[in-house]
Amino acid sequence: MGRVLLPVLASALLLAGPTQAADAPPGASSCTGCHATTRIADSVIPRIAGRKAADIVTFMREYKSGAWPSSVMGRIAKGFDDQQTDAIAAWFAAQPE
Amino acid sequence: MSTRRTFLKLAAAASLAPSVASAQGAGAGKVVVIGGGFAGATAARTLKALEPRLTVTLVEPSPVYTACPFSNSVLANLREISQQEFRYDGVKRAGVIVAETSATAVDADARTVTLADGNKLAYDRLVMSPGIDFNWAALPGYDEAAAQKMPHAWKAGAQTTLLRNQLQAMDDGGLVVMSVPPNPYRCPPGPYERASLIAYWLAIWKPKSKLLLLDAKDAFSKQRLFQNGWAELYPGRIEWVPLSKGGKVTSVDPATLTFTTEFGSHKAAVGNVIPPQRAGAIAGQAGVADRTGWCPVEPVAFESTLRPGIHVLGDAAIMGGMPKSAFAANAQAKVCAAAIVALLAGAKPQDPILINTCYSLLAADYGISVAGVYRPDKGQLTDVPGAGGVSALDSVGGLRGQEALYAASWFRTITAETFG
Numbered sequence: 001m002g003r004v005l006l007p008v009l010a011s012a013l014l015l016a017g018p019t020q021a022a023d024a025p026p027g028a029s030s031c032t033g034c035h036a037t038t039r040i041a042d043s044v045i046p047r048i049a050g051r052k053a054a055d056i057v058t059f060m061r062e063y064k065s066g067a068w069p070s071s072v073m074g075r076i077a078k079g080f081d082d083q084q085t086d087a088i089a090a091w092f093a094a095q096p097e
Numbered sequence: 098m099s100t101r102r103t104f105l106k107l108a109a110a111a112s113l114a115p116s117v118a119s120a121q122g123a124g125a126g127k128v129v130v131i132g133g134g135f136a137g138a139t140a141a142r143t144l145k146a147l148e149p150r151l152t153v154t155l156v157e158p159s160p161v162y163t164a165c166p167f168s169n170s171v172l173a174n175l176r177e178i179s180q181q182e183f184r185y186d187g188v189k190r191a192g193v194i195v196a197e198t199s200a201t202a203v204d205a206d207a208r209t210v211t212l213a214d215g216n217k218l219a220y221d222r223l224v225m226s227p228g229i230d231f232n233w234a235a236l237p238g239y240d241e242a243a244a245q246k247m248p249h250a251w252k253a254g255a256q257t258t259l260l261r262n263q264l265q266a267m268d269d270g271g272l273v274v275m276s277v278p279p280n281p282y283r284c285p286p287g288p289y290e291r292a293s294l295i296a297y298w299l300a301i302w303k304p305k306s307k308l309l310l311l312d313a314k315d316a317f318s319k320q321r322l323f324q325n326g327w328a329e330l331y332p333g334r335i336e337w338v339p340l341s342k343g344g345k346v347t348s349v350d351p352a353t354l355t356f357t358t359e360f361g362s363h364k365a366a367v368g369n370v371i372p373p374q375r376a377g378a379i380a381g382q383a384g385v386a387d388r389t390g391w392c393p394v395e396p397v398a399f400e401s402t403l404r405p406g407i408h409v410l411g412d413a414a415i416m417g418g419m420p421k422s423a424f425a426a427n428a429q430a431k432v433c434a435a436a437i438v439a440l441l442a443g444a445k446p447q448d449p450i451l452i453n454t455c456y457s458l459l460a461a462d463y464g465i466s467v468a469g470v471y472r473p474d475k476g477q478l479t480d481v482p483g484a485g486g487v488s489a490l491d492s493v494g495g496l497r498g499q500e501a502l503y504a505a506s507w508f509r510t511i512t513a514e515t516f517g
């Protein structure tokens with residue numbers, strides 16, 4: 001719905017709207033310490049908002065098993081079970097890119 | 098739709114005109130945040146993004162925040178101190194009221210905060226994120242005056258510049274001495290990153306100089322990675338003296354730059370004292386610090402176990418397995434903001450999962466990391482078993498260079514998320 005409105009009006013409406021606090025699944029809010037929510041001009045760490053959930057899940061699974069090499073993500077992926085990973089991936093997939 | 102909306106609001110908060118935000122008016126409650134560091138600034142911005150009807154006031158005396166992460170690179174002349182500085186314009190743009198003064202008293206029963214400018218703020222929920230203060234009494238000879246001779250540089254800013262200037266003015270061949278306090282303290286791997294980067298700088302500019310690292314502990318964060326790196330990059334330049342070999346500093350003499358340990362004394366050309374620490378003084382006043390000097394909290398909303406209605410975040414809090422880091426402070430703040438919004442709406446906050454990742458540099462292009470995943474367990478934030486750990490010991494495929502790049506990217510991302 002926001003798409004047809006002017007950006008400023010859209011944000012005003014969003015801010016005025018009812019709050020769904022804490023709707024991010026457990027763990028998701030920590031990810032944005034490295035995976036930026038805004039466009040950081042100079043970051044080598046990819047943004048994950050708006051990526052396909054299935055792709056995020058694949059990366060997490062392969063990092064976790066060690067099949068794909070990683071520096072830090074393998075160590076982090078091991079802290080999440082499949083259900084938790086699925087929820088985080090679905091949440092990021094639903095965010096604007 | 099709701100998930101999308103919250104995220105948009107987070108993103109929109111930065112670009113929103115203040116008039117629009119204040120036009121929402123009060124209604125959902127009042128939150129006061131004491132301290133505008135990685136924890137407090139993140140908490141304030143996230144609260145407004147999740148619930149724009151909240152009145153959020155951030156109390157912070159300094160108009161400019163000087164970040165500690167990457168301040169060791171300033172010592173090694175790899176960065177300017179100005180690259181560490183952040184202002185609160187982005188926090189204000191998010192609709193947060195910034196009170197540029199300090200909090201002098203908290204009344205947990207009346208739910209009010211008294212400010213140094215004479216004002217008093219009422220709150221429904223209070224967030225305290227005052228960071229650390231030094232426990233001057235714990236190290237004889239060391240006080241604020243002594244810190245002008247033997248800088249701590251453990252709160253970044255003028256102290257960082259002072260230590261850098263002392264290093265630059267030192268004669269080649271002069272001995273640099275650092276002292277490291279017992280646990281817990283801000284940034285567990287920080288002293289060893291500092292020793293590495295000073296050694297990096299010495300190797301170029303003062304090649305005859307060495308660094309003595311006097312430690313009140315027998316083990317430290319990422320120890321093997323650091324020690325392997327020192328042997329590889331700076332052979333013979335850094336001498337680490339652990340507790341069991343007489344590393345614990347029992348007093349210092351700023352007049353002669355002398356460190357006295359249980360086993361003897363060492364005279365420095367440049368002396369860096371990292372003093373014992375405790376939660377920022379206001380935490381003691383508010384009654385949220387316990388006898389250790391730090392603040393116990395429950396592991397879901399980080400509410401004080403000593404004073405209801407007060408949430409303590411970041412370095413000041415006892416966060417179970419989570420270290421005192423900027424990454425952790427920012428992660429805790431986002432969880433706490435969502436929990437406060439839930440609590441004010443009469444809902445139960447969900448059990449969180451938190452991540453920490455701390456990078457350390459051993460040289461400009463040589464990075465290592467430690468990571469952990471945490472969740473509430475038996476009243477504590479606890480490491481999720483099997484997760485986390487440190488970088489691989491054998492550096493394959495340019496891993497160290499890659500982690501140095503990740504470190505720099507992390508700093509840009511987290512400061513943008515924290516300060517807008």
Ligand SMILES: Cc1cc2nc3c(=O)[nH]c(=O)nc-3n(C[C@H](O)[C@H](O)[C@H](O)COP(=O)(O)OP(=O)(O)OC[C@H]3O[C@@H](n4cnc5c(N)ncnc54)[C@H](O)[C@@H]3O)c2cc1C
Nearest residue numbers: 132134135136165166199200228284411412421422423424
């Ligand atoms: C050399 C060094 C290197 C580091 N490197 C890293 C790193 O690479 N990665 C990492 O994650 N972490 C790192 N850290 C740790 C990081 O700096 C801290 O963990 C982080 O700053 C904690 O955030 P905080 O918000 O709890 O406290 P702070 O950032 O200290 O913020 C506290 C704020 O509260 C304000 N305040 C205090 N008292 C009051 C009062 N009474 N009223 C109002 N305001 C008040 C202060 O002015 C300050 O702005 C490093 C630290 C050091 C010293």
